[in-house]
Amino acid sequence: MTDPVFVLGGGAWGTALALHASRTGAQVYLWARTAQTLPNGAMPRLPEYPLPAGVQVCATLPRVVPACVLVAVPTQHLASVLPMLPAGVPAILCCKGIERQTLAFPLDILARERRDVPGAVLCGPNFAREIAAGLPAAAVLAAPDTARVQALSHLLSTPLFRLYASTDCAGVQLGAAAKNVIAVASGVTIGAGLGENARAALITRGLAEITRLATALGGQPATLAGLAGLGDLLLTCTGASSRNYQMGLALGQGMSTHTALGSLPGVAEGVTTAAALQALARTHGVETPITDCIAAFMEGRITLAQATHSLLSRPLRSEV
Numbered sequence: 482m483t484d485p486v487f488v489l490g491g492g493a494w495g496t497a498l499a500l501h502a503s504r505t506g507a508q509v510y511l512w513a514r515t516a517q518t519l520p521n522g523a524m525p526r527l528p529e530y531p532l533p534a535g536v537q538v539c540a541t542l543p544r545v546v547p548a549c550v551l552v553a554v555p556t557q558h559l560a561s562v563l564p565m566l567p568a569g570v571p572a573i574l575c576c577k578g579i580e581r582q583t584l585a586f587p588l589d590i591l592a593r594e595r596r597d598v599p600g601a602v603l604c605g606p607n608f609a610r611e612i613a614a615g616l617p618a619a620a621v622l623a624a625p626d627t628a629r630v631q632a633l634s635h636l637l638s639t640p641l642f643r644l645y646a647s648t649d650c651a652g653v654q655l656g657a658a659a660k661n662v663i664a665v666a667s668g669v670t671i672g673a674g675l676g677e678n679a680r681a682a683l684i685t686r687g688l689a690e691i692t693r694l695a696t697a698l699g700g701q702p703a704t705l706a707g708l709a710g711l712g713d714l715l716l717t718c719t720g721a722s723s724r725n726y727q728m729g730l731a732l733g734q735g736m737s738t739h740t741a742l743g744s745l746p747g748v749a750e751g752v753t754t755a756a757a758l759q760a761l762a763r764t765h766g767v768e769t770p771i772t773d774c775i776a777a778f779m780e781g782r783i784t785l786a787q788a789t790h791s792l793l794s795r796p797l798r799s800e801v
């Protein structure tokens with residue numbers, strides 16, 4: 482890529498995406514609110530990956546027009562960085578969550594704050610450390626406009642990071658947000674010693690729950706069987722380095738939500754997304770028993786035994 486790329490957010494994902502973008506040949510400007518690197522030239526959240534010369538960390542973005550801007554801050558803070566986006570330049574939103582106060586998904590937040598910026602979202606099974614290391618991976622790039630999403634996927638794909646195009650923004654964003662909630666539940670299951678069978682059942686019924694809600698929001702079921710749905714759900718529910726899974730593991734072992742949050746190495750979007758997802762499901766009249774249980778459990782409204790009983794004592798019915 483000949484034009485530069487901006488990345489907003491100096492956390493694990495912003496750092497990994499900056500390293501990835503530099504592999505396309507682009508000069509990358511990585512904006513972080515505390516634009517400091519460690520003595521070896523690495524970012525604090527991924528200290529084992531020193532940044533190459535093609536990635537410049539900055540507190541203020543340079544006055545150049547980039548090919549695109551990758552935005553990788555937690556969803557609850559997305560709106561606060563959007564004023565920095567250059568008008569007319571595509572912004573690829575890389576966060577996975579729902580704004581708590583408004584129940585808005587990332588593309589809705591962008592449309593609300595910056596009508597002059599075309600948007601896309603990047604979601605899929607992608608642990609930051611593996612992308613930073615240049616290990617093979619795939620993801621989905623979604624935007625309402627086919628030409629835009631195809632152009633961006635060609636711009637940002639490399640031989641090791643393959644981007645599939647999609648126009649199902651509702652399905653992709655819902656899958657990406659909801660898998661974090663199910664991942665917390667998966668961690669709880671293992672942390673509490675409920676077993677691998679229980680976890681497999683939870684992942685499967687979690688996918689059914691996500692697909693029901695996504696469909697009600699206008700998403701396509703096939704999207705939820707894809708990288709942003711099943712792919713990311715599997716990774717986050719079983720990968721030990723997932724912050725959402727680790728959050729659940731600590732809760733399942735008896736830690737309080739407050740203490741568990743403080744012990745994490747970064748954001749666990751599932752914690753704020755659970756209540757937002759529940760509210761969204763109620764608005765659309767969709768049943769989300771796992772989300773309801775994990776939201777109530779994290780808020781201390783029910784015990785683990787009550788949550789387990791509530792899920793297992795639902796009326797018996799057909800699977801499909």
Ligand SMILES: NC(=O)C1=CN([C@@H]2O[C@H](COP(=O)(O)OP(=O)(O)OC[C@H]3O[C@@H](n4cnc5c(N)ncnc54)[C@H](OP(=O)(O)O)[C@@H]3O)[C@@H](O)[C@H]2O)C=CC1
Nearest residue numbers: 491492493494495514553554555558576577608609747748
């Ligand atoms: N890590 C991963 O593997 C992946 C993460 N994601 C998603 O990317 C998003 C970001 O996650 P990740 O980078 O891992 O999170 P981290 O916890 O590693 O980092 C969050 C970053 O956001 C910054 N930040 C927090 N609040 C603000 C704010 N108000 N303004 C500007 N910057 C802010 C933090 O700055 P400071 O350091 O100064 O606190 C930090 O650099 C999440 O939605 C996550 O779900 C998606 C795919 C993979």
Ligand SMILES: O=C(CO)COP(=O)(O)O
Nearest residue numbers: 605606607608723724725
């Ligand atoms: O989204 C991710 C992997 O695709 C990262 O998961 P965690 O935020 O749970 O670490």
